[in-house]
Amino acid sequence: MNILVTGGAGFIGSHIVDAYIADGHRVTVVDNLTTGKQGNINPAAEFCNVDIRDADALGKVMTAGKFDIVNHHAAQMDIRRSVADPAYDASVNILGMLTLMEQSLRLGIRRVIFASSGGAVYGEQEVFPAPETHPTRPISPYGVAKLTTEQYLFYYASVHAFEPVVLRYANVYGPRQNPEGEAGVVAIFTTKMLQAGMPVINGDGAQTRDYVFVGDVVNANLFALRTKGSHVYNVGTGIETDVNSIFRTLKAATGSGCAETHGAAKKGEQTRSVLDCRLIATELGWHPTVTLADGLRRTVESFRRQ
DSSP states (O other): OEEEEETTTSHHHHHHHHHHHHTTOEEEEEOOOSSOOGGGSOTTSEEEOOOTTOHHHHHHHHHHHOOSEEEEOOOOOOHHHHHHOHHHHHIIIIIHHHHHHHHHHHHTOOEEEEEEEHHHHHOSOSSSSBOTTSOOOOOSHHHHHHHHHHHHHHHHHHHHOOEEEEEEEOEEEOTTOOSSTTOOHHHHHHHHHHTTOOOEEETTSOOEEOEEEHHHHHHHHHHHTTOOSOEEEEESOSOOEEHHHHHHHHHHHHTOOOOOEEEOOOTTOOSOOOBOOHHHHHHHOOOOOSOHHHHHHHHHHHHHHO
């Protein structure tokens, strides 16, 4: 299969590129390297330094590529930046996506895999864990953009016979995650602990997340290649873990002597977030395989090597 991966120099996208190539597919990466790193790109992939908002440049790449499917991971991922500058967030996450979809429409590409966000689109949950049918009430411009993209994909599916697979990720962590900008607590805490720094826990640290290892997310993207039609799937573990527990596990794994320090709570931060992933298990046979303890160990080992 001939696959275009947008954001393929980023944390999650680069791992997906590696897996697609290992599975025998031809892969082209489109990334403007705003947050992605060229060193993440598999040398067997073709790389195009292109911004997805640039219709002319993107159109040339897609016309030449003759792709069978688009895997869309390019995004403005920083929730804090989305709050500070909603217009910029929308220009990348909504207008950039529309540019990509219109080029796909022009070229007859109908299969799309889209990286959405379970925590961001559901907002404050009413049910734990949240199924795909949970009400969607995003509380950040980033979440609004992810949900808007899902709705646009439904439009393209309804009117233009697109076959989108929306993967609503839980909190993804693992090797290559950038500890700056959009990073989650695992990357931030690990980096600070290995550098003898002092990580700060926001608020009381009792807020929970569903932490899913990047390797399991990659497998979901492999499974998604087999699908036909339109689908929305949660991708997580169904297990809640609080930030204090993440801190203590990483402290032990890194051998850090830092104290458990708490700061002010982050305004607007969700209290609990955990996803029900039974649908993707039933329909695609996907299950998370990496435990949190093993995933955190692998992450620390990778960051230590860096």
